Amino acid sequence: SYELTQPPSVSVSPGQTARITCSGDALPNQYGYWYQQKPGQAPVLVIYTDTERPSGIPERFSGSSSGTTVTLTISGVQAEDEADYYCQSADSSGTSLVFGGGTKLTVL
Amino acid sequence: QVQLVQSGAEMKKPGASVKVSCRASGYNFAAYTIHWVRQAPGQRLEWVGWINTATAVTKYSDKFQGRVTLTGDTSASTAYMELSGLRSEDTASYFCARGARLGWGDAFPFWGQGTMVTVSS
Numbered sequence: 001s002y003e004l005t006q007p008p009s010v011s012v013s014p015g016q017t018a019r020i021t022c023s024g025d026a027l028p029n030q031y032g033y034w035y036q037q038k039p040g041q042a043p044v045l046v047i048y049t050d051t052e053r054p055s056g057i058p059e060r061f062s063g064s065s066s067g068t069t070v071t072l073t074i075s076g077v078q079a080e081d082e083a084d085y086y087c088q089s090a091d092s093s094g095t096s097l098v099f100g101g102g103t104k105l106t107v108l
Numbered sequence: 109q110v111q112l113v114q115s116g117a118e119m120k121k122p123g124a125s126v127k128v129s130c131r132a133s134g135y136n137f138a139a140y141t142i143h144w145v146r147q148a149p150g151q152r153l154e155w156v157g158w159i160n161t162a163t164a165v166t167k168y169s170d171k172f173q174g175r176v177t178l179t180g181d182t183s184a185s186t187a188y189m190e191l192s193g194l195r196s197e198d199t200a201s202y203f204c205a206r207g208a209r210l211g212w213g214d215a216f217p218f219w220g221q222g223t224m225v226t227v228s229s
Contacts, residue, residue, distance in 0.1 A: 031213045042222055048215035086153050099153040
């Protein structure tokens with residue numbers, strides 16, 4: 001079955017830039033999405049269709065796509081950004097959705 | 109505002125079935141798909157499937173095909189997920205999520221609060 005691969009963890013100091021990658025063979029032809037999830041809460045959409053940010057999401061969150069990798073970038077990381085981040089996309093047929101394994105962002 | 113309110117926690121024995129509800133408000137229920145996603149304790153999000161609430165057409169993840177049934181009641185603005193043949197590995201929080209409007213692709217901008225299902229003898 002199709003898989004999306006994320007690093008298990010990323011650590012940054014406050015004010016630095018965090019980059020979280022997500023790799024998958026179908027990503028050149030399928031959009032990537034990013035969710036933030038804090039303990040005990042439902043996920044929150046932070047990036048859709050590779051690069052777009054929903055209203056209410058801070059401008060420090062941005063997304064990009066290149067080949068088989070999509071990337072979530074958080075500029076000027078704040079303590080409140082500490083959370084698990086999941087990428088989401090579809091398989092090559094576009095009919096089945098899949099999530100990455102998640103990346104725990106730690107703000108040092 | 110858009111809200112998805114799910115039914116309460118469930119405790120089931122192995123082999124049993126569970127049915128979780130997701131009541132929608134704040135929008136036209138039949139205008140958007142409802143997806144179901146589960147998350148075992150400490151594990152990744154896992155897509156279960158979706159239902160077109162207008163036509164009742166469904167699509168299931170291969171992993172759950174044959175064990176899960178998604179339905180919807182447009183008169184009650186409520187979607188349901190039934191999972192049968194429960195085993196301990198099905199212990200998880202089950203979330204419903206609303207599909208996005210045109211141009212947002214497969215994004216899930218709205219989520220229910222989650223329903224914890226525990227399978228234990």
